[in-house]
Amino acid sequence: MKKKILTAAALLISLVGLTACQKQSSGESITAVGSSALQPLVEAAGEQYSNDHLGKFINVQGGGSGTGLSQIQAGAVDIGNSDVHAEEQNGVDAKKLVDHRVAVVGITPVVNKKVGVTNLSFAQLKAIFTGQVTNWQQLGGADLPIVLVNRAAGSGTRVTFEKWVLQGSQAKQAQEQDSTGMVRQIVAATPGAISYLAFSYVDKSIAAVKINHVAPTDENVLTNKWKIWSYEHMYTKGKPTGLTKDFIAYVLSPKIQEKVLPRLGYISISQMKVERDVSGHVTRRS
Amino acid sequence: MDPIRESLLKKSRQSKVERLGKLVSFCCITLIVLIVLAIFYFVASRGLATFFHDKVNLIDFLTKDVWNPSVKDARGLPEVGALPMIVGSFLVTILSALVATPFAVGGAIFMTEISPRRGMQILKPVTELLVGIPSVVYGFIGLSVVVPFVRGIFGGTGFGILAGTFVLFVMILPTVTSMSVDALQAVPRYYREASLALGATRWQTIYKVVLRSATPGILTAIVFGMARAFGEALAVQMVIGNAALMPHNLVSPASTLTSVLTMGIGNTIMGSLQNNVLWSLALLLLLMSLVFNLLIRFIGRKGALKK
Numbered sequence: 190m191k192k193k194i195l196t197a198a199a200l201l202i203s204l205v206g207l208t209a210c211q212k213q214s215s216g217e218s219i220t221a222v223g224s225s226a227l228q229p230l231v232e233a234a235g236e237q238y239s240n241d242h243l244g245k246f247i248n249v250q251g252g253g254s255g256t257g258l259s260q261i262q263a264g265a266v267d268i269g270n271s272d273v274h275a276e277e278q279n280g281v282d283a284k285k286l287v288d289h290r291v292a293v294v295g296i297t298p299v300v301n302k303k304v305g306v307t308n309l310s311f312a313q314l315k316a317i318f319t320g321q322v323t324n325w326q327q328l329g330g331a332d333l334p335i336v337l338v339n340r341a342a343g344s345g346t347r348v349t350f351e352k353w354v355l356q357g358s359q360a361k362q363a364q365e366q367d368s369t370g371m372v373r374q375i376v377a378a379t380p381g382a383i384s385y386l387a388f389s390y391v392d393k394s395i396a397a398v399k400i401n402h403v404a405p406t407d408e409n410v411l412t413n414k415w416k417i418w419s420y421e422h423m424y425t426k427g428k429p430t431g432l433t434k435d436f437i438a439y440v441l442s443p444k445i446q447e448k449v450l451p452r453l454g455y456i457s458i459s460q461m462k463v464e465r466d467v468s469g470h471v472t473r474r475s
Numbered sequence: 476m477d478p479i480r481e482s483l484l485k486k487s488r489q490s491k492v493e494r495l496g497k498l499v500s501f502c503c504i505t506l507i508v509l510i511v512l513a514i515f516y517f518v519a520s521r522g523l524a525t526f527f528h529d530k531v532n533l534i535d536f537l538t539k540d541v542w543n544p545s546v547k548d549a550r551g552l553p554e555v556g557a558l559p560m561i562v563g564s565f566l567v568t569i570l571s572a573l574v575a576t577p578f579a580v581g582g583a584i585f586m587t588e589i590s591p592r593r594g595m596q597i598l599k600p601v602t603e604l605l606v607g608i609p610s611v612v613y614g615f616i617g618l619s620v621v622v623p624f625v626r627g628i629f630g631g632t633g634f635g636i637l638a639g640t641f642v643l644f645v646m647i648l649p650t651v652t653s654m655s656v657d658a659l660q661a662v663p664r665y666y667r668e669a670s671l672a673l674g675a676t677r678w679q680t681i682y683k684v685v686l687r688s689a690t691p692g693i694l695t696a697i698v699f700g701m702a703r704a705f706g707e708a709l710a711v712q713m714v715i716g717n718a719a720l721m722p723h724n725l726v727s728p729a730s731t732l733t734s735v736l737t738m739g740i741g742n743t744i745m746g747s748l749q750n751n752v753l754w755s756l757a758l759l760l761l762l763m764s765l766v767f768n769l770l771i772r773f774i775g776r777k778g779a780l781k782k
Binding site: 251252253254255256258259262263278279280281336338341342343344359362363364365366367371374375378379382 | 541542543544545546618623626631632633634712713716717718719720728730737738739740741742743744745746747748749750
């Protein structure tokens with residue numbers, strides 16, 4: 190009995206000691222939380238940054254764009270990752286946050302291969318996702334009922350897609366999935382399914398759809414010929430300082446932008462030929 | 476001083492240990508009670524904010540069937556009808572309990588009455604193994620086996636109440652089975668002996684005596700299984716389709732309270748209406764598990780009175 194208590198106490202003390210040690214030895218570290226779409230990039234960049242700068246660590250966590258924005262607003266973390274503009278998220282005071290756009294992601298509608306439709310107009314897409322069209326035959330495809338697969342409400346991909354396709358109309362209630370991988374699997378397996386994915390997730394199991402005969406490629410995003418794309422944001426509360434500032438500059442440096450981004454399927458921010466503000470207004474970049 | 480007198484008056488080591496033990500266990504129980512109270516307070520304060528702060532009508536919340544927290548309806552109130560999720564949760568729970576009960580009770584009878592030796596050697600470890608499998612594994616199997624199976628037979632996407640029922644059935648089966656076994660084993664031996672001595676066959680003994688006297692225990696087992704099914708989030712979320720729609724048949728995508736919670740919580744901001752309504756759903760879940768607990772106690776007490 191006594192022995193057990195003693196061991197428990199010893200364990201507790203050593204645990205406290207260990208955590209204390211960790212804090213001391215870790216030197217400097219910051220935490221970035223949020224968007225799961227941006228997470229792979231921040232993780233890869235953070236790892237490289239730690240290799241280049243010994244003793245400095247970037248902790249990266251997922252949790253979703255909403256989590257990222259609410260945590261950075263509360264000041265609980267150093268960087269809040271988000272796929273959506275802070276202005277677009279309910280309950281966020283965007284004025285207090287500073288936006289750092291680090292990458293661009295293109296989003297394309299995808300359909301099951303049996304659908305037999307390769308090109309759609311924005312009007313047709315809107316009709317599909319608002320439930321006005323219910324069979325692929327009405328759009329010149331196979332005689333299959335249309336099965337909508339949405340991402341979770343508030344997810345960055347969905348917000349971006351609905352902003353450009355639905356233009357303010359209400360989407361039809363349909364099944365929702367938590368993750369992009371799951372969406373791809375369901376679209377691949379369900380006849381008549383349609384959904385939307387980031388470019389990097391498109392593979393042979395599904396078919397990407399052209400919009401107004403524009404193909405979903407990185408080049409078309411660079412010139413805004415393909416309209417459904419979004420910035421990946423790293424938000425800070427107020428102007429970044431110290432390690433946070435260094436790290437964001439590192440993510441924007443050519444080392445990451447030109448080497449790491451394309452490998453992970455993002456489009457480099459420095460290559461964009463246009464700039465777009467939160468209300469969708471496009472200006473050419475010089 | 477007299478050494479005997481001293482040893483009698485001084486506290487012995489044993490009594491010190493006992494006091495220490497009392498203290499430690501008291502601290503533990505206080506901590507647990509405090510944690511439970513804190514959870515209740517936290518969930519309730521967030522969940523009730525929907526009704527007091529955002530002025531959502533409780534009746535609307537429970538009876539409307541349009542779930543779209545970020546959209547306002549014609550009267551300027553947010554569309555937060557939770558009925559589809561409530562119906563979905565209860566449907567999968569009740570259906571899975573309905574499917575699981577015959578299997579669980581049958582297995583339990585086999586293990587206690589018909590072939591105790593083999594039952595205990597083979598079936599018991601198997602059911603215990605099923606308890607230990609993490610729910611994400613069940614969900615994954617559901618996604619890659621059950622959903623295509625349902626799709627192949629009934630058409631549609633395969634996601635829906637039916638797929639959720641199948642997955643939950645396997646998940647609650649071991650719980651219900653092992654608790655039913657305990658209930659059957661608790662039936663005194665002389666009940667069986669008396670029944671057999673009166674000339675009843677083994678089947679009559681099982682059916683009329685053993686099962687009858689174990690009924691409260693078996694009911695408790697079923698309610699326990701239902702509580703687990705009601706609270707299961709991950710596996711259900713993976714197979715139910717997560718559409719906040721009233722389920723009009725068993726193979727159309729639906730959603731449960733838990734699946735909406737896990738889907739939405741990362742995409743909303745603390746303190747916003749969209750976040751508060753999710754906490755209201757969490758509060759609803761908490762209250763339901765309380766109801767299940769009370770039900771179990773009620774059944775237990777009624778069963779105890781009968782003896």
